């Protein structure tokens with residue numbers, strides 16, 4: 001019989017994140033399918049379990065202390081290790097995210113177990129848990145089981161609806177953990193202002209820009225400034241998240257006159273990210289077939305390209321508009337502005 | 343000025359422009375024609391190597407090693423170009439670099455090779471690697487290497503380092519932001535994302551200097567038996583192909599725009 005633990009860091013004064021509640025729902029589902037129960041482990045400066053008191057967990061554990069508030073390897077790994085040991089967990093499920101992903105495999109090593117990250121599905125096969133994850137940068141999906149325990153998992157956001165339920169009073173068992181002497185400190189966050197920030201994980205729409213925006217247009221002109229204006233206006237009006245192909249991001253890195261707001265963090269695809277959004281609109285992208293993995297976790301997909309054979313579209317998108325993105329996006333912005341105004 | 347000993351872990355992956363197809367191999371899943379696929383240095387490990395070389399150049403007396411575990415022939419192929427880029431000493435391990443192997447097994451072999459580097463000084467040691475590979479894509483190997491080496495100052499998704507004895511490190515976190523950390527001193531482990539440097543130009547002089555040591559390093563590459571003990575793959579498959587793409591042509595921009603706005607504003 002498996003002993004299942006849902007594990008998550010907490011942030012001072014904040015409820016559990018959406019991705020944590022999704023991972024909680026996944027954990028509960030796994031426990032139900034295996035006909036067993038699960039426990040919850042939280043850590044932070046003041047972890048609170050009351051919000052999830054009715055989630056069905058049979059036990060709640062917490063490591064508490066000011067030292068555990070920083071998203072930092074040494075203290076996070078120590079807390080997670082202590083919680084796994086206290087629960088005697090054979091399966092540990094945590095939410096994908098920078099904080100859990102940073103320590104997850106290290107914690108598995110300490111426990112003498114094994115880790116798998118970017119889990120996109122959990123099922124039960126012949127009475128044993130099986131996971132789905134992607135290989136070769138989302139090119140192929142594997143389904144696997146493991147003999148080793150503890151098995152420490154990081155599940156992706158967006159694979160299950162977030163757990164919802166009434167708050168209550170959770171009886172939390174305090175787990176002792178002596179914080180290791182810290183040689184590192186988190187000193188801050190560098191972020192753009194909300195308006196400059198073009199990466200918006202919670203947006204419904206991913207807007208992908210390709211190098212075509214900076215290429216010579218059919219009238220012989222390069223219109224980078226106009227492109228910049230159109231794209232920024234669209235992002236402002238639609239609140240979409242901005243993704244980009246590698247080519248376009250690299251042009252910025254090489255200091256060419258290009259779209260100044262793009263950074264490597266906007267890049268989607270093989271060597272970029274593969275974000276999850278309900279919809280995606282690609283513009284001026286060509287891209288060889290393998291690079292369209294930037295699309296992998298996008299629901300509905302549409303593309304605008306001058307090239308009817310656009311690799312982002314044929315067989316990959318639901319609709320391809322063979323059209324000039326400058327002309328179309330200008331009109332799109334007009335319409336969105338009108339909607340916003342009236 | 344501080345001196346650093348920078349050990350970069352990085353291996354080879356198939357050229358991302360190739361078609362990759364899973365097949366059943368004798369010990370688990372593999373790629374079709376795997377040994378025929380042209381190999382590249384794993385992109386994020388490449389960024390780690392260029393950042394390491396840049397840091398070493400700014401801090402005279404520093405040195406860079408590249409610890410690479412992969413099939414010897416593939417390592418040799420990729421070294422032909424890589425050697426031209428930046429100065430490093432290669433430590434080669436001859437074993438599988440397949441995405442279907444287990445990070446824990448790879449990490450154990452890498453850590454053993456690092457521990458065997460003569461004259462390694464922990465007070466100068468920075469272990470670099472990619473934050474994820476382009477094969478397994480797990481972000482697990484470097485964490486385990488750090489654990490085996492007893493390094494608990496670990497950073498992942500690193501895009502920048504300023505080092506003047508203490509280390510100021512930028513890590514990618516959610517929402518396109520960077521978390522800033524200060525680590526008092528080495529040892530530390532950094533899994534790199536893209537960093538800030540362009541790919542260095544080929545430099546034949548660097549290439550010649552590197553190759554003198556690279557060929558012998560390849561010759562004495564120790565075999566490493568890497569697999570995925572305890573893992574059973576029930577299936578590995580390509581995604582369900584081909585959406586039925588509707589192609590809209592010769593339609594005025596106004597009409598397309600109206601359709602798009604309808605689509606994006608309808609929940």
Ligand SMILES: Cc1cc2nc3c(=O)[nH]c(=O)nc-3n(C[C@H](O)[C@H](O)[C@H](O)COP(=O)(O)OP(=O)(O)OC[C@H]3O[C@@H](n4cnc5c(N)ncnc54)[C@H](O)[C@@H]3O)c2cc1C
Pocket residue numbers: 209210211212213215217244245246247248267268269270271272283284285286287288291294304305306307310323324325326358359385
């Ligand atoms: C190691 C490696 C890793 C890589 N990783 C990635 C990755 O992570 N992500 C990625 O995307 N790529 C990646 N690539 C692939 C690579 O950089 C591609 O060449 C690139 O993605 C293609 O660029 P693009 O789609 O922006 O533009 P292009 O190939 O330049 O195509 C531009 C398109 O825009 C169209 N266009 C031009 N003007 C207009 C207009 N007015 N209206 C409409 N359409 C217009 C053109 O017809 C053309 O189809 C990688 C490559 C390598 C070798």
